[in-house]
Amino acid sequence: MKIEKIQASQTWQIRQEVMWPEQLLEFVQLKEDDLGAHYGVFTNEKLVSIVSCFFTDNEMQFRKLATLEQYQGQGIASGLLKYILNLAKQKGVKKVWCNARKNKKGFYEKFGMKDANKTFSKAGQEFTIMEILL
Secondary structure, eight states, X not given: OEXXXXXXXXXXXXXXXXXXXXXXXXXXXXXXXXXXXXXXEEETTEEEEEXXXXXXXXXXXXXXXXXXXXXXXXXXXXXXHHHHHHHHHHTTOXXXXXXXEGGGHHHHHTTTOEEEEEEEEEXXXXXXXXXXXX
16 A cells, blocks of 8 residues: 555545545535645555545644545555544644544544534535544
């Protein structure tokens, strides 16, 4: 598993395919993408998992953590999440958070993230904010 910094545009296809397959590619393109740091996991030179990180003051929000379906269940997203949590610590970040799909909450809890009990809906999906203090 090789993790590299990538361009925002390299995240869009996986975001759309994994998270919003019923939406157009433009739906997953964030206006903030140019302000983020984007990371990808490569397996045999193929980009299989992505995440986008946005830093403000002492916080980092990560968005759009996604792994291609055929590569899920192999610890790839876990490795990528560990990588960005370590990156946040190195940068002196005090809090890391994300908007998690409610059905994925258990995944984030394995890393010590807590449900902030702030929920919302987007395009028929239910989300909750998950966070961890470093």
